[in-house]
Amino acid sequence: xxxTTPETTNYMIAGYAxxxxxxxxxxxxxxxxxSNLKRDFLTLEELDNSKKP
Amino acid sequence: xxxxxxxxxxxxxxxLVLLAVATYLAIIFAPMExxxxxxxxxxxxxxxxxxxxxxxxxAAGVAGIAYxxxxxxxxxxxxxxxxxxxxxFFLIAIILGxxxxxxxxxxxxxxxxxxxxxxxxxxxxLAYFMLRGGIEDPNRRARFSxxxxxxxxxxxxxxxxxxxxxxxxxxxxxxxxxxxAQGGFNMxxxxxxxxFFSLFTFTIVFIDLFWHRIRLGFLANKVEELKLKVMx
Numbered sequence: 001x002x003x004t005t006p007e008t009t010n011y012m013i014a015g016y017a018x019x020x021x022x023x024x025x026x027x028x029x030x031x032x033x034x035s036n037l038k039r040d041f042l043t044l045e046e047l048d049n050s051k052k053p
Numbered sequence: 054x055x056x057x058x059x060x061x062x063x064x065x066x067x068x069l070v071l072l073a074v075a076t077y078l079a080i081i082f083a084p085m086e087x088x089x090x091x092x093x094x095x096x097x098x099x100x101x102x103x104x105x106x107x108x109x110x111x112a113a114g115v116a117g118i119a120y121x122x123x124x125x126x127x128x129x130x131x132x133x134x135x136x137x138x139x140x141x142f143f144l145i146a147i148i149l150g151x152x153x154x155x156x157x158x159x160x161x162x163x164x165x166x167x168x169x170x171x172x173x174x175x176x177x178x179l180a181y182f183m184l185r186g187g188i189e190d191p192n193r194r195a196r197f198s199x200x201x202x203x204x205x206x207x208x209x210x211x212x213x214x215x216x217x218x219x220x221x222x223x224x225x226x227x228x229x230x231x232x233x234a235q236g237g238f239n240m241x242x243x244x245x246x247x248x249f250f251s252l253f254t255f256t257i258v259f260i261d262l263f264w265h266r267i268r269l270g271f272l273a274n275k276v277e278e279l280k281l282k283v284m285x
Contacts, residue, residue, distance in 0.1 A: 008089060009092075045279065047283045
């Protein structure tokens, strides 16, 4: 019986989907954390300035 | 406040271009391996993710040494950044390996030396964040974390060498492999281009994310300092 290459394209697609999914999720998490920290920083800076005589 | 440096912006753009090219080379340019079919193309990103994962764990160990020598909190920030990014890349490498294994080994997971040591490494660094979460004093936390990353770094060469030291079914692409290995293949010149380009791309992506995460750490530090100042 002649050898035929197995059809494994779905696994390849799943692999790349998992990579890009987790990668985008991680970048999004970093962006959210950055914007939250930036907001906190600005608020605290305002509070600190208002305390000064 | 903390405007993004031009170098970092250039690196961000380079990463997007490099990732697009690496994906093209891996999925379209590299030829299909006849015994495994298209699933073999997962290998290019699998190895590259594992590489940067290990690179970061070693970088964290180096940052740990730098902290213990200098007691400078900036090294603690660098260390956390390296561990966090590597944890993500290493997790991706493990999942991609599992996806590859399903059609090639006929199982999602098997407790052979490489998979076992990789899972242990991932869990060691997951526990790193649990350790940090359990210590309130920043100096003590940084000191304990630095020692932990040094001990944890030992798992990296063990994971890397596991397929070379033990009889295992995990293939070794570069170097000689065990007779039990299943799914090994010889790379054609086009496969080598896709493979080395992926390694290069992920190294640059790692540097880019590392830089971003270090900046995030410094900003978090500033916010903490400001909080204490305001509460005084």
